[in-house]
Amino acid sequence: MRLCWTIAACLLCSLFLGCQKSVSDNGADKNIDAELVRTLNNIGVENAIITQHTIYPYHFVTDGEPLNELGRRDLAVLARHFTENAGVLNVRRGQEPAALYEARVAQVVQNLKKAGVDTGRLKVSDEMPGGTGMPSERVVTILRLAPQGASIAGSNRTTMGTSRR
């Protein structure tokens, strides 16, 4: 009889411990899941930003030229991409006056330089006219990286300067 009680008590204890472990494991799993979802979301959003390669008016402070927090973050994603890759960055004008728009384009270029995009590879031009009745949009073209060992100074820069478009 005593043996039965001992076995029952051991079983109960092991069950109890088992439940406790399971609860703590679930907590850790939840944290991992949350972090995984966060990372996947981040990758998804960053890929979309690179695909769009466009800075919109909502990225700027209202009626102002500086980029807002979201603008700085999104441009940082693009800057990371453009340090390694060539490509084109559009800056949408929206309904803004020309002077403000020019200042915004300058801000974007300045931020790209600050982020480490080679200034020799930056080219700002009016390459993308918006069509009839639409204002033309500035395009910041980031030229292809020079092959290792090659000079990117002087006129060589221009000859290598074919954008990906």
Next chain:
Amino acid sequence: MGMLLGGCASPKQAGLNEGKRFGQTPDTFEAQRDLPPSTRTLYAMADILAAQGKDRDCEFTLKRCIQQEPKFTPAYNKLAELLMRQGRVHEAAGVLSEALRINDTDPILLNNLGMCCLVQRRYGEAVEHFTKAAGQIPESAKFRANLATALALLGRQEESAALLQQVLPEEQAKHNAEVLRKAHEKVISGPTSI
């Protein structure tokens, strides 16, 4: 076995163990028994009251939470949610603005205040708040989608569609953009609710 069961059944025993678990001696725990409930306890109680539909008690409890610990921003959020549910949007916006004076970068507060502005049709302000919230947590699909909604209701359809494409599959993004475009048309055509 008997001791185990006895331990579980006796509330006094359980209470003592609880005290030990938080690094308190049984004496300290006994001494704290008569203290008023902590802010966390009140906050948890507000949850229970809300679940029971006791909105008045819940509101009172949350206000007490805020009075007791004015820097505890989750209580402001919960109070604003309660007020929004009751249609007291103006009061909810006031509560959230007050909380933002304590922590002006809290993305949840910013997003919720943006929602209040959206309901009040102050779309420009909603854009400001959603942009700030998305700036704090750029990977948040919710904040970007809310920003897209506010932009669309301002008539900035291209920007809205671009944001939706960042957080939704292409077909869903297109569908949502179309829904928002129609909502904007309704907004500019008359005072009917969206």
